[in-house]
Amino acid sequence: MSKDSKRGGIRPGGFGHHGSHRGMPKQKAKDFKGTLVRFLGYLKPHRSILVIVFFTAILSTIFSIVAPKMLGMATTKLFEGVMMKIKGVPNASIDFHFIGRILITLLVFYLISSLFMYLMQYLMSGVAQKIVYVLRKQIDEKISRLPLSYFDKRTHGEVLSRAVNDTENISNTLQQGLTTAITSLVTFIGVIVMMLSINVLLTVLLILTIPLSFIGIKWISGKSQAHFIQQQKQIGNLNGHVEEMFTGHQVVKAFGREKQAIEKFETINNTLYHSAWRAQFLSGIMMPLIMFTSNIGYVLISVVGGILVTKRMIEIGDIQAFIQYARQFTQPLTQIANISNLIQSTMASAERVFEVLDEKENIPDRKDVKVLSYPKGHVRFxxxxxxxxxxxxxxxxxxxxxxxxxxxxxxxxxxxxxxxxxxxxxxxxxxxxxxxxxxxxxxxxxxxxxxxxxFGMVLQETWLFKGTIRDNIGYGKQGASEEDIIAAAKAANADHFIRTLPDGYDTILNEEGSNISQGQKQLLTIARAILANPAILILDEATSSVDTRTEMHIQQAMNQLMKxxxxxxxxxxxxxxxxxxxxxxxxxxxxxxxxxxxxxxxxxxxxxxxxxxxxxxxxxxxxxxxx
Structure with missing residues (x-):
């Protein structure tokens, strides 16, 4: 397509409703470290809140970490009472009062932990939305300063993907990933401390199983990453094909190309199926692998712990607590592994957003600008x-x-x-x-x-937004009165057909403006241009897509406009x-x-x-x- 045929060059609101939502492949950032450092700069204004979030995460996690130890104490007290009764110790009994106090204390701990967790999520949600709000605002302002050549080289779908999909990905990571990372890290450290306080030997045995998990996770991540990239790429291809077929369905039907369209869809869909299957299968192996290594740890703990209990080197309640800690120990490892992939994807999204923000802008306006108070429209090249x-x-x-x-x-x-x-x-x-x-x-x-x-413009490709006819005409002049809008419609020969519509000027146009004819849409754009009262008009083949009768009406309206x-x-x-x-x-x-x-x-x-x-x-x- 020639540059001359790119009507988008002078289409108002080109970033409007015609853009696609085509997703871009999610991959690793090219400059992970640089992107991360720049992204952390967006967190700086919220440092005080993030410190509170960090401490609430620690407190909520600590209370949940202490619980297994206290339950172990209750189990030990219950076991001791039962054993004394079995041995026939005089006046032997189970200290239910002590056990009851522990249970009540645990209930209070869990309640406090939940409150801190709620506060952490509440604060983090606010931080996440504020950061994404700033990013979206920066992108929107940047787009208005970008030269037209930037959009010539990119589809609307790509720009929309960076402005919407990538910022949403960042929002989700900030809201869920950051808090999960903090709680996972605190849980991991806290569980190790608690296990060491119970028994060093059992802790060492459990830690020795970690390398098995990490080796397996690294191998699987490496294999699945390529398939995930391919999956996202094929999703983008599928979205693009579906968008083309929907927007051009009349042309597809007119030329009898349904079969070819379906065949192309099936080809892309099959490729997506295989890449998605491989990616999900490989990532699905991760959890069974972690469970396998965890079960090895449980077996070692049970065997060695049983021996230690028989030798009176450890209490039975401590074994129960240790097994619970062993379960808690593997959970943060799994979460950290998942978060690492999420952070990679998020940094890729952040990098794509920063690429837009770093694009070369229009040459800035001069400080000593000149103003045309009474423009006449004399133009010279x-x-x-x-x-x-x-x-x-x-x-x-x-x-x-x-x-x-x-x-x-x-x-x-x-x-x-x-x-x-x-x-x-x-x-x-x-x-x-x-x-x-x-x-x-x-x-x-x-x-x-x-x-x-x-300037005022009337183009071959009419641009109307979803809203009333009144709003679409009034778009030409900010704060236009009802009388101004009606006068402009009359001058454009549009008032008559507008009043024949059931809701008149309150008729709501759909997103494509397909509930009125092409000629009527063109008359509305002329009315909008008349309302703007410009000094210079641009008319780009404004009557080429209408019938001869309608062309006469439009030509009359344009003659009025050009006067x-x-x-x-x-x-x-x-x-x-x-x-x-x-x-x-x-x-x-x-x-x-x-x-x-x-x-x-x-x-x-x-x-x-x-x-x-x-x-x-x-x-x-x-x-x-x-x-």
């Missing part, structure tokens, strides 16, 4: 040169002039540079050399916002621009002819040939219809 790629020239040394109030038509074959000319006028791209003046002021001496407010305004009309149908004050004929980025319709026909050049070819086709079609 002076020795303008521009190219999308350094090695490919597009516009070279162009000089043209449009006087205030003139209608200037731009014609030429696809890829000639017609839309590029308008993009340069609105400073969507920076010039390679030369100058563009509006009312004698260089556009680089103006604020971009002020420059864009000079006393400088207008740039990009046209393919030359019948629509015969009354233009100036016609610029472009080819390969150059203005090869310019003048009025009559002058160019008499000249007998490129324009005359283009005009004759169009009307000979039209005449042939008329003759065929009359047969």
């Amino acid at each position: 002076e020795n303008v040169s521009f190219r999308y790629k350094e090695e490919e020239a597009l516009i070279e040394d162009m000089t043209i002039e449009a006087k205030a109030g003139q209608s200037v038509a731009i014609v030429g074959p696809t890829g000639a540079g017609k839309t590029t000319l308008v993009n340069l006028l609105m400073r969507f791209y920076e010039l390679r050399s030369g100058h563009i003046f509006i009312d004698g002021i260089d556009i680089t001496d103006m604020k971009r916002q002020d420059l864009h407010q000079l 006393d305004r400088t207008s740039f009309i990009i046209a393919h149908r030359l019948s629509t621009i015969q009354d233009a004050d100036l016609i610029l004929v472009m080819d390969k980025g150059r203005v090869i002819e310019q003048g009025t319709h009559k002058f160019l026909l008499e000249k007998g050049g490129f324009y005359a040939e283009l005009y004759r070819s169009q009307f000979s086709e039209s005449d042939s079609f008329t003759e065929l219809k009359s047969i």
